[in-house]
Amino acid sequence: MRATDWCLSSAGAAVVLATSSDEQHPAENMADGSSETFWTTTGMFPQEFIIGFPECVTISKVSIQCYLVRTLRIERSVSKDPVDFEQCIEKDLKHTEGELQMEEFPLPDSQATYLRFIIKSGFDHFVSVHRVMAEGTAGHT
Template identity: 35%
Template sequence: MTDMASPGAGASVVMATCSDERHPPHNALDEDERSFWVTTGLFPQEIVVKLGKTSQVTKVRTLTANVRKFSLEYCDDDEPIGFKPAFEVELGDKGPARLQTEVHQVNCRAKFLKFVIGSGWGDFASVHRISVF
């Protein structure tokens, strides 16, 4: 099964509400789970991923740390506008040093996916990996 959110499949980060030069948004798509995108201390924070092509999305996997409220929105337009909700969850507190692994079944056709961190368990949260199937 091909990860449609990988740079090799043509995916890229087209927008993020915050950026740290040591932990930039594109780190959320690379295969190294030790690299990550980090929020800058305020919530909500968003990252928008453009898939290589409009695709049927059935599963989303995320590896995060310190995320409390998390949601996904999707858009199948050629521009990232008119997002629709896919899901919203509250993650358990594992502490800032432990990764939260989440797998969500979805059913949407998307060109863009917006990942929203509504709140964290502390001042900062991180996204280590986003995978889309």
């Protein structure tokens, strides 16, 4: 079975919460499949966003394209509401001057209805998230 990118709005994903809001760069940009559009934070850290899936999915890997993110934590929930998150991974990202950070996080057989991304710190006051991908398959394993 081919893995699906569950973070695409075309796959039914939705950004159900984002702590920053910028009319020019809304949170929905993270789920549109394009690296050209992005969500930007406004102000202090931590910042977070939650992506909800249309059903419980089994995720094998999460990837993120972002800029100026220093510390990122990813949590998952299998609840029908975005509550009861448990930590999957936390990582300090490398600073890449003038280009997007591309990070992959293997999450073997992680079940999730929601993923929460917490940007704990940045290399600047503002960071951007261009694209988030969660590869996996529908349903329970």
